[in-house]
Amino acid sequence: MGDVLLWSGIAACGGLGALARFGLDAAVERLAPGSFPLGTLAVNVSGAALLGLLVGVGLRHDDGLLLESAVLGSYTTFSTWMLETHRLAEDGEMRLAAANVVLSLGAGLGAAWLGRLLGGG
Numbered sequence: 001m002g003d004v005l006l007w008s009g010i011a012a013c014g015g016l017g018a019l020a021r022f023g024l025d026a027a028v029e030r031l032a033p034g035s036f037p038l039g040t041l042a043v044n045v046s047g048a049a050l051l052g053l054l055v056g057v058g059l060r061h062d063d064g065l066l067l068e069s070a071v072l073g074s075y076t077t078f079s080t081w082m083l084e085t086h087r088l089a090e091d092g093e094m095r096l097a098a099a100n101v102v103l104s105l106g107a108g109l110g111a112a113w114l115g116r117l118l119g120g121g
Contacts, residue, residue, distance in 0.1 A: 006062055010070040017074035036096050037084040040077060041104055047076035049111035056119020 024046070025039035032038050051072050059067060081104055088097035 006065065009066050013066050013070035014074040017071040021075045021077060035088065035091070035093060037081075037100060040080050040084055041100070041107070044076050044081060044104055045107045045111045047072050048108040049115040052112035052115025052117075053119040054115075056116040056121030058121065
């Protein structure tokens with residue numbers, strides 16, 4: 001794949017990943033409103049599972065860049081997770097902030113492991 005085509009694909013796939021993140025986050029927050037950021041949790045855990053699956057499948061370099069880095073890199077969101085955790089702590093919701101860290105890490109690692117297992121890796 002040529003460099004221009006590859007980088008154009010990365011940009012387009014990154015945009016699709018960001019749109020998917022926005023859509024899932026909004027849908028989850030509509031279904032389960034509250035102070036706990038369930039939308040971001042759903043996005044990051046599902047992204048970890050998909051990344052694990054793709055790693056297990058063993059994609060080639062360019063395919064990995066497009067799907068693992070571009071799509072899932074823009075789909076998952078470490079910065080939003082940290083900002084939401086910080087806001088919970090600022091609001092005095094220390095238990096929810098701690099739960100957000102523990103749930104996100106535990107569920108994310110478990111989802112990545114399961115995805116990789118399902119991908120054959």
